[in-house]
Amino acid sequence: MKKVMIIGATSAIAIEAAKVFASEGASLFLVARHPDKLRAVADDLRSRMAKVDTLVGDVNDFHEHEGAIAEADRSMGGIEGVLIAHGTLSDQQKCQEDVDEMLGEFSTNCLSFLSYLTHLGNYFEKRGAGCIAVITSVAGDRGRGSNYVYGAAKAAVTTFLGGLRNRLHKCGVSVVTIKPGFVDTPMTAAYEKGPLFASAESVGKGVYRAMIGGKNVVYLPWFWRGIMCGIRSMPEAVFKRMSL
Amino acid sequence: MPAYQSWGRYPPASHDLVVPIRWRHELPDLAALPSPMLAYGLGRSYGDSCLNRNGTLLVTDALDRVIAFDEKTGVLRCEAGASLAELQARLIPRGYFLPVIPGTKFVTVGGAVANDIHGKNHHLRGTFGCHVLRFELVRSDGTVLECSPDDNEELFRATIGGLGLTGLITWVELRAVRVASPFIDHETIRYHTLDDFFALSEDSDEGYEYTVAWVDTTARGHDTGRGLFMRGNHADPAHHKLPPIPKAKERSFPIDAPSWFLNKYTVKAFNALYYRKRFPPHIHEVVYQDPFFHPLDSVLHWNRMYGKRGFLQYQCVVPVGDGGAAIREILERIAASGLSSFLAVLKMFGDVESPGMLSFPQPGVTLALDFRFEAQRTLRLLDTLDDVTRGAGGRIYPAKDARMSPQSFDAYYPNWRAFAEFIDPKFSSSFWRRVTEGLQS
Ligand SMILES: Cc1cc2nc3c(=O)[nH]c(=O)nc-3n(C[C@H](O)[C@H](O)[C@H](O)COP(=O)(O)OP(=O)(O)OC[C@H]3O[C@@H](n4cnc5c(N)ncnc54)[C@H](O)[C@@H]3O)c2cc1C
Numbered sequence A: 001m002k003k004v005m006i007i008g009a010t011s012a013i014a015i016e017a018a019k020v021f022a023s024e025g026a027s028l029f030l031v032a033r034h035p036d037k038l039r040a041v042a043d044d045l046r047s048r049m050a051k052v053d054t055l056v057g058d059v060n061d062f063h064e065h066e067g068a069i070a071e072a073d074r075s076m077g078g079i080e081g082v083l084i085a086h087g088t089l090s091d092q093q094k095c096q097e098d099v100d101e102m103l104g105e106f107s108t109n110c111l112s113f114l115s116y117l118t119h120l121g122n123y124f125e126k127r128g129a130g131c132i133a134v135i136t137s138v139a140g141d142r143g144r145g146s147n148y149v150y151g152a153a154k155a156a157v158t159t160f161l162g163g164l165r166n167r168l169h170k171c172g173v174s175v176v177t178i179k180p181g182f183v184d185t186p187m188t189a190a191y192e193k194g195p196l197f198a199s200a201e202s203v204g205k206g207v208y209r210a211m212i213g214g215k216n217v218v219y220l221p222w223f224w225r226g227i228m229c230g231i232r233s234m235p236e237a238v239f240k241r242m243s244l
Numbered sequence B: 001m002p003a004y005q006s007w008g009r010y011p012p013a014s015h016d017l018v019v020p021i022r023w024r025h026e027l028p029d030l031a032a033l034p035s036p037m038l039a040y041g042l043g044r045s046y047g048d049s050c051l052n053r054n055g056t057l058l059v060t061d062a063l064d065r066v067i068a069f070d071e072k073t074g075v076l077r078c079e080a081g082a083s084l085a086e087l088q089a090r091l092i093p094r095g096y097f098l099p100v101i102p103g104t105k106f107v108t109v110g111g112a113v114a115n116d117i118h119g120k121n122h123h124l125r126g127t128f129g130c131h132v133l134r135f136e137l138v139r140s141d142g143t144v145l146e147c148s149p150d151d152n153e154e155l156f157r158a159t160i161g162g163l164g165l166t167g168l169i170t171w172v173e174l175r176a177v178r179v180a181s182p183f184i185d186h187e188t189i190r191y192h193t194l195d196d197f198f199a200l201s202e203d204s205d206e207g208y209e210y211t212v213a214w215v216d217t218t219a220r221g222h223d224t225g226r227g228l229f230m231r232g233n234h235a236d237p238a239h240h241k242l243p244p245i246p247k248a249k250e251r252s253f254p255i256d257a258p259s260w261f262l263n264k265y266t267v268k269a270f271n272a273l274y275y276r277k278r279f280p281p282h283i284h285e286v287v288y289q290d291p292f293f294h295p296l297d298s299v300l301h302w303n304r305m306y307g308k309r310g311f312l313q314y315q316c317v318v319p320v321g322d323g324g325a326a327i328r329e330i331l332e333r334i335a336a337s338g339l340s341s342f343l344a345v346l347k348m349f350g351d352v353e354s355p356g357m358l359s360f361p362q363p364g365v366t367l368a369l370d371f372r373f374e375a376q377r378t379l380r381l382l383d384t385l386d387d388v389t390r391g392a393g394g395r396i397y398p399a400k401d402a403r404m405s406p407q408s409f410d411a412y413y414p415n416w417r418a419f420a421e422f423i424d425p426k427f428s429s430s431f432w433r434r435v436t437e438g439l440q441s
């Protein structure tokens, strides 16, 4: 995979994945909202042998998505893989108190993905090859009282990806759903780091491997598949009583 | 054990606040953070110079990007938390090399500046600071200064070797050197006495980019100072058939070793094996740079082999005008103490002057040792070594110190008062509070 577009390119996990692509000499097209951060990331990737182009944009500006894809296509002479990695860890309390806050979070963590994926689905269907990888989360596997707005947004994206995979499988396009567990990144800066936390570097490498391998659904690190299987199988009558 | 310790894991420290620094365009407001504060790179200093007990740590290891590299001139600009390992990985494929390389590649550029580190080529190239062209320094009052020999020259000199006390370095520009290859054509020579070491150094320091010796600290009497002398140059592809650059492999020392793991006998056995059995008198080979410079880096966290109590380093430099009497006395005292050092490194420093005000290297011979921490026994021995170092007009390396007295510090670094003018009022470290305690400023 030598021509990769990354949306949310200043995310810690995305940066680590991009470093691996860069070390393979790939062309990268990076989209992020902060120009200074985007430049810092791009310059570093250039020093790692990548050819890099950038575009500044907020993912909530839906009308820019189609143009961003067209520009990536032009810049790299076609797109072989896409990684969508942006996101915000919603403030659940605020979302409960304020509908606008909740809708804003849903826009960032769900609708912006669905918008991009709609355009990308058509782009790759026409192309007849390629890879669409999206970071969702283990939080989307089951709603929990402490973060169900974030979880529901991730769940919707996960389900959307399942359908898209089913649709695009016929034309040789892989759709990769990536579900990290806890990762030590700025998103979780406020958390006490326990043994379940993985480094952005190991998860970023996992993202790269999943894309190259054309995987379907990956948990990162792998052991989250078992944990989430356990959590999903708990009867609702028990689950609803737990404080999670 | 709390996450942010020094490499020697002695003294243990806890910090009230840890602030990760990730973006140079989005720094925290230092004025609003509780003082005292101190930058922390990769914690490869041994003692307490990277610690700030009960204070604030500004952790820079995510501020690690390369900003620009000019392939024509070798000028490299990078963020302060970039590790030398990462920089070497960019430079080597382009035919360049860092001008100064310490015994581990897991140190940040900011840490390399703050301790004005030295390598096996000090005799020719001086310290890391000699190759720094400029850097950006952020002070707690919000001022952002570009420092170079031409701009803010005094802060430039105070910050090189300034132990992190002058503010936060955000990026550094330095000049890399072109090399024939990243492979080292080197010799290992078994030698028998301290005088042999001096003679080998004398012979080698002009024609060899890298020189260093490993000494057997258990040897006494006539054998004092015996060891293995290593010298090398970058291998020239015109003369050697060189393999492709190997990929990195890393292992990690799994858990804290039990405290008996490294005792006198294991050290002795290791030293004897190393010095006598495994080594023919003279080896000549070409190896990749990494195992040559960083034999220990292939085992991450090897410091855990000393167990939970941690260990102490002692690195001094003493002039050799006395024909090596002081260094001989130091080696004798160590051997007589029965406390042996697992690794002991001897090297001649040269006279290339560093811009740093408080830099450690000075012309003479330097000896670096490590000792498992055995409370008073270890501390007493190191105090007696300080007596010799001080008497000889030498000094010890703050990056490796956890115990020198304020009186020793005052004697080793008499210009610390002039340096202190440049300290950022909100910055401090455990080391600085310890070594200036009770001294008249
Ligand atoms: C195995 C091993 C071998 C070694 N070999 C050598 C050697 O051969 N030669 C040698 O000279 N040293 C050697 N050292 C010591 C090491 O090179 C120094 O201690 C180095 O400074 C560590 O860098 P660090 O990034 O880990 O910094 P830390 O240890 O985290 O910090 C060191 C100092 O740098 C300051 N600092 C760090 N970042 C910044 C910043 N951004 N702005 C301002 N101040 C900052 C800190 O405040 C502190 O005072 C060795 C250490 C080990 C563990």
Ligand SMILES: NC(=O)c1ccc[n+]([C@@H]2O[C@H](COP(=O)([O-])OP(=O)(O)OC[C@H]3O[C@@H](n4cnc5c(N)ncnc54)[C@H](OP(=O)(O)O)[C@@H]3O)[C@@H](O)[C@H]2O)c1
Pocket: A008, A009, A010, A011, A012, A013, A014, A032, A033, A034, A037, A057, A058, A059, A060, A085, A086, A087, A088, A089, A108, A135, A136, A137, A138, A179, A180, A181, A182, A183, A184, A185, A186, A187, A188
């Ligand atoms: N960290 C975890 O524990 C964890 C666990 C599971 C899943 N995930 C998911 O992994 C992905 C990457 O997150 P991360 O952990 O790497 O965190 P991160 O470093 O905080 O990355 C999040 C990125 O999203 C960007 N972003 C947020 N809102 C945006 C907007 N409106 N427009 C454009 N960009 C926007 C941020 O940009 P700025 O830098 O400009 O703010 C930031 O680069 C996210 O989808 C996250 O939900 C993370």
